[in-house]
Amino acid sequence: MHVIYGGTFDPIHHGHLRLALEIADALSVTKVHLVPCHIPPHRGSTGASSEQRLELIRMAIEDEPRLRVDDRELRRAGASYTADTLRQLRQELGPDEPLVMVVGTDAFAAFDRWREWADMPGLAHIVVVKRPGADLPVGSEAARLVRERRADGPEALSSAPCGAVLELDPPLLDISATGIRQRIADGRSPRYLTPDSVWQRIQALGLYGACPAGNF
Numbered sequence: 001m002h003v004i005y006g007g008t009f010d011p012i013h014h015g016h017l018r019l020a021l022e023i024a025d026a027l028s029v030t031k032v033h034l035v036p037c038h039i040p041p042h043r044g045s046t047g048a049s050s051e052q053r054l055e056l057i058r059m060a061i062e063d064e065p066r067l068r069v070d071d072r073e074l075r076r077a078g079a080s081y082t083a084d085t086l087r088q089l090r091q092e093l094g095p096d097e098p099l100v101m102v103v104g105t106d107a108f109a110a111f112d113r114w115r116e117w118a119d120m121p122g123l124a125h126i127v128v129v130k131r132p133g134a135d136l137p138v139g140s141e142a143a144r145l146v147r148e149r150r151a152d153g154p155e156a157l158s159s160a161p162c163g164a165v166l167e168l169d170p171p172l173l174d175i176s177a178t179g180i181r182q183r184i185a186d187g188r189s190p191r192y193l194t195p196d197s198v199w200q201r202i203q204a205l206g207l208y209g210a211c212p213a214g215n216f
């Protein structure tokens with residue numbers, strides 16, 4: 001089973017990292033592949049460049065063998081559409097290997113505005129992670145997909161290459177990249193919200209308004 005977890009990761013933080021390990025445990029897989037967007041199709045410009053966000057992810061996961069980064073979206077020009085990523089992966093994995101895409105309810109709520117969203121269940125399974133305060137809107141396509149394609153448990157994902165939607169409700173950390181960027185811009189430290197190596201590199205690069213000679 002091949003599991004991908006996509007995001008803007010601007011920057012990566014312990015909320016993302018904990019979720020990735022919760023997913024590895026819940027799905028009993030030895031690897032979760034983080035897939036940073038190059039150009040997010042759905043929001044404005046990022047605070048750090050694609051290469052900087054990728055570098056921060058590499059630093060964050062370097063001592064965790066279960067986490068990998070897949071930089072394929074940075075190697076594609078233009079907006080990073082998930083449908084393109086899933087098609088590429090499906091071609092590489094062949095028709096029978098289960099492919100799983102992980103997404104939080106905050107992002108999944110607007111799923112019907114993703115490009116070619118209706119094709120995605122034919123390419124991958126979707127694991128929808130419940131985020132506090134981000135319920136799927138009643139009557140939305142996202143809610144309908146969860147209802148109509150519901151997997152009873154993680155085992156269901158191994159028995160088919162794609163097409164099921166599994167809801168998971170793991171313990172999550174209440175951390176957002178927006179909050180980290182805001183703290184840094186305000187001159188406050190985001191220590192313990194993101195790995196120390198990431199914060200040190202953010203400072204060295206002066207990202208998000210960080211002062212290179214600032215306090216740790």
Ligand SMILES: Nc1ncnc2c1ncn2[C@@H]1O[C@H](COP(=O)(O)OP(=O)(O)OP(=O)(O)O)[C@@H](O)[C@H]1O
Nearest residue numbers: 007008009015019103104107172173175176177178
């Ligand atoms: N604290 C968290 N715990 C679990 N999942 C998270 C957390 N923060 C974000 N995610 C999920 O990670 C994916 C990528 O999120 P993203 O990179 O946008 O992070 P973010 O912290 O929400 O960023 P921003 O504040 O810039 O929107 C999404 O599927 C989102 O639901």
Ligand SMILES: O=C(O)c1ccc[n+]([C@@H]2O[C@H](COP(=O)([O-])O)[C@@H](O)[C@H]2O)c1
Nearest residue numbers: 006007008037042081082083107114115
């Ligand atoms: O393909 C799309 O049209 C699309 C639209 C919105 C979001 N996504 C993907 O959803 C994932 C989570 O997005 P975000 O904003 O929470 O970082 C990330 O991998 C995005 O590329 C994809």
